[in-house]
Amino acid sequence: MEAKVLEVLKHRSSVRSFTDEPIPEAVFHDILDCGVHAASAGNLQPFSIIRLSTPADKKFLTETCHMQGFVKKAAENLLFCIDFHRLKQWAMVNKAPFAANHSYNHFWVIFQDVVICAQTIETAANAYGIGSCYIGTTMESNDEIIDYCQLPEGVFPVVLLTMGYPLQERTINDKLQVEDVLHSSHYHTYSDEEIKTMYQKKYGEIQMPLNDRTKNKVYQTAKKVNGDAYAEECLKEMEDNGYVNYAQYRFGLHYVADEMLEGRETFIQALHRQGIDWIQ
Incomplete structure (x- = not known):
């Protein structure tokens, strides 16, 4: 089992070309279940996921938000959002004080939780042989997304993950090596030559x-x-x-x-x- 997990992690790649095969609902639910079991600060889980997979949703993403065409071909598009709204409502219902949406510290911790959830789902999808690609250009269409998804106050889009079965064999991109990114006790300031060498190894x-x-x-x-x-x-x-x-x-x-x-x-x-x- 451990070897299989490591293989999935080391051989992931972004996929931008998908077949027409839908993801079975049971598989889709299992993938999402992995996400809700991801690490979360204080186990508060301050995130929501908007499923944007209908033809109308895809048209909105590609035409109004100007996302790339492969988003329309994907079986599923998942929008990961910061969700102060649900957290605040829980506090208010129980007559607890709440100010997290005004807090720098809470914002960054919650942002991390959202990304951890998204990456856990991406990894789970890969374990099922389902390809995916992160779409970061949500930030260029925040107002449009807020309106279309009817996001209440306290909910804010972070990133879109598009998923589907790969149309062709994946290409694994070269990466920086462990020794390029690992520092012991203090930051090692690279020489110009070290920088040139490590990125030449990565990109050629x-x-x-x-x-x-x-x-x-x-x-x-x-x-x-x-x-x-x-x-x-x-x-x-x-x-x-x-x-x-x-x-x-x-x-x-x-x-x-x-x-x-x-x-x-x-x-x-x-x-x-x-x-x-x-x-x-």
Whole structure:
């Protein structure tokens, strides 16, 4: 049994292509049952899961929330939410004081509980041979999701997990090694060479084409977030290499650094709308 669990954990991968086969309800329930047995601070279980798997749900996710098309093909889509609402109602019914939704500490502990539940379900699904993929772009559609799912005050979306039987054989991505992430007693500050070596082992020599568009995009992004001098260094690196390296692609073209700074105020407003107001 132990070997099987370890194999599931070591050989998981994100799946974005699914068959039309539905997940049997008994299997689906068993997977969710693993989630509700996940670790939870104080055993409070301050999370709720919204099942978004009808054709209308999938249309909403892909069209209104602009999620990727494979979400529509997935057998199940599960939205994991922070749930202060149920916790507060339990307190109020029993005439207990409650202020968790105003607390920084409670928010972060509850956020952890939600993610632990989601990951336990992801692992259980993998044990059944069911593929899955996390969709983090829920944060870009908080208001739309709150309205569509009729989330009451105190309930806030965190992440979507899309699941289904894989259409093709999974590809296992290379990862950083244990020695790359494990520190003993104190943090080991890596040398530049150590950083280059560990990420080269993980990604290999991935190179993106260098053209006017990619060069200008990386340059302008670096200029906005790191200043003129650093942008010039980025430009020289690209021109000397003759390509966009993978780190430049990830943070200059894919997870665009300056765009990551946008939306903060909208996110805070969405939290406040749901009565979660520790952050100003």
